[in-house]
Amino acid sequence: MKIFFGAFSSLFILTLGTVSAQDTLRIPASPLTFLTFAPDARSAAMGEAGVASSPDANATYWNAAKLPYNTKDFGISASYTPWLRNLVDDMWLGYLSAYKKLGDNQAVALSVNYFNNGELDLRDAIGTQLGYFNSRELAINGTYSRQLGRNFSMGLTLKYISSNLAGDAVIKGVSLSPARVAAGDISAYYRKQIRNEDTGSELTWSLGAVLSNLGGKINYGSGTDTENFIPTNLRLGAGLSFTGDGRNKFNFIVDAYKLMVPTPDGTDYNSRPLLKGVFGSFSDAPDGFKEEMQEVAISAGVEYWYNNIFALRGGYHGENKLKGDNKFFTAGAGIHFMDRYSVDFAYLFPVSQTSPLANTLRITLSLGLNKAEKLDVSDTDN
Template sequence: MAQTTGPNVDGTKYNTSSLAAVPFLNITPDSRSGAMGEAGVALSADVNANYWNPAKLAFLEDNDNVSLSYSPWLRQLVPDISMSYLSYAHKIDDRNTFGASLKYFNYGTIQFRDNTQNDLGTYSPNEFALNGSFARKFGEEFSLALTAGFIYSNLSNAVFATGTGAQARAGTAVDAGVALYYNHKIQEFGTDAIFAFGTNISNIGSKISYSNNGPKYFLPANLKIGVANTINLDDYNQLTLTADFNKLLVPTPPITDANGNIVKGVSNDVSVPVGIFQSFSDAPGGFKQELQQITISTGLEYWYDQQFAVRAGYFYENPNNGGSHYLTMGVGFKYDIFNFDFSYLAASQQNSPLANTLRFTLSANFGGDKNAKKQ
């Protein structure tokens, strides 16, 4: 994760971003939420809840659900980076659902050369995360879920890593998560509506290292909290408004002097549990900086006759914490058991590497009532 800086009172700079490895874990994989400002924790249940909020899996209507998403990534910079995401869910019974997902990130092909520009061959770095989730419904409005996963990150090839004193290797780690989801039927403007709340704590796990006896890095442990409000305008028209708030649960680097002594903040060389709790109060810039580390996603979704959807959203990140902000938009089509979704990212900043990001998702649902309307 990139490090950014902000001003101290004396005009010097302090780090405002938390540093973590394998940031691909927190990249939005699917087109539906990708079109809604990257909000999805409290949206109605679909199979990509494996990523957003596994507790929603308990509210799936169909017995078996599968989805495949693909996105060319950072095409403004590199032509062959891409992300793929496969998600599956199976309803065990009316209250219990199992989910599994695989996220694969391909960094393209890198050409290696020595100091005299001799060709040393090529290498294709890649990372993947494999997760399994179990969701259980408690009553008709509330559910909980637990997730466990395995992470593999192979960013360097040991064949080309020599002379450093440490042998490069692929990094591996295990992680876990917990999620909850609540939805309640209400009346708004004289018509049926649903208010939903969700939260997901993910990527809690062991630190990862890329070399023997080398430094270990935090996983991007993450807290998402979201709300959504869906109103049935009439028998054919449905509108959803949603918002997510996101914070990394990773320690913020302290301010140090030229000798490496901490002058503001606290040490980030701590264990994973300490780092998670510390992440709420360790920013050198105080509470103001802690608030600046929260990103905000907002989105809306309009469905016509549960066959055609139009989506739009906005993502905001404080300028002292990276400064990304962009509009998103997309469409969705449903035919029989199949769904196709598409999203487009329109970056607000000039020359943003995220500009024109596309996401494509194809999903299918089996064993449910085809005439049931999506809630």
């Protein structure tokens, strides 16, 4: 992808949340938006909901507190998403996650988010070429989670985040530089199962809550004179799972999501103290409670499993028309085989046909093993 700096500078300013149109519409925004992109195909196919879904290796992103409930002792997952593929051909999102259970009630995990913004053709205001640069962003995450009761668990994730949008370029007298920041997530999960051993029927309901990306502000260079809020967000979720015979299972999930950054109100909101800006985001909208509720996005999805081998999924994600108006349907499928391997796909159908997210697809490959299975791999017949 070759992008002139004139276009890139607009993207950069938009990332910093200073575009006047945003102030007019009062749409909360922040840099590091790649941290809010659903990385895996399973949750993406269910409307990008996953806080209270059944656990898998990608719980590291959605709700790390779910990890101790995984049925496998070890799991690893890799996801790939071509980004804005209707517009460009070299932007993509990658996510790699691995967890290890420590006994029956705790787990540790590592995960990496990587977002390739593509190659930028940097030019100044009069069109002089300043060179090419591969714009990229990265987050490395370490997680620990533990059951605090039979049905309740919590998780903690620490993150190192790097955003290298234009290297060390000097544009219009502004010395840009890579931005780096530390952040963390805290999560909670409650799950209750009711099972009939005679019939194989099972009913499970779950609740989840995640406060993500709570950390310092970010700055893209001394010349910008502004530290910007990163995309701290709060997700609340609920899930319901039912099977009547142990072979046909239905999962229903719903998430509510709010970006915890100040609502643009015509003032220099980035100058607010960190905690005041983050937690004050629940009460800073000029039109009060009504506008605060408009800033809450809803995701909902359904999943059908046959014999824990084949899955079909669908979902919907909606935002208020005054707060981004990002609305789309999702669909996907998955296959689980040899009780170890999984392949999942997801596809996005925007309500607006002009949406740059049209035709977004994701693929995820996963592996899960138990301790005994690991030993079997190395066993040889003598």
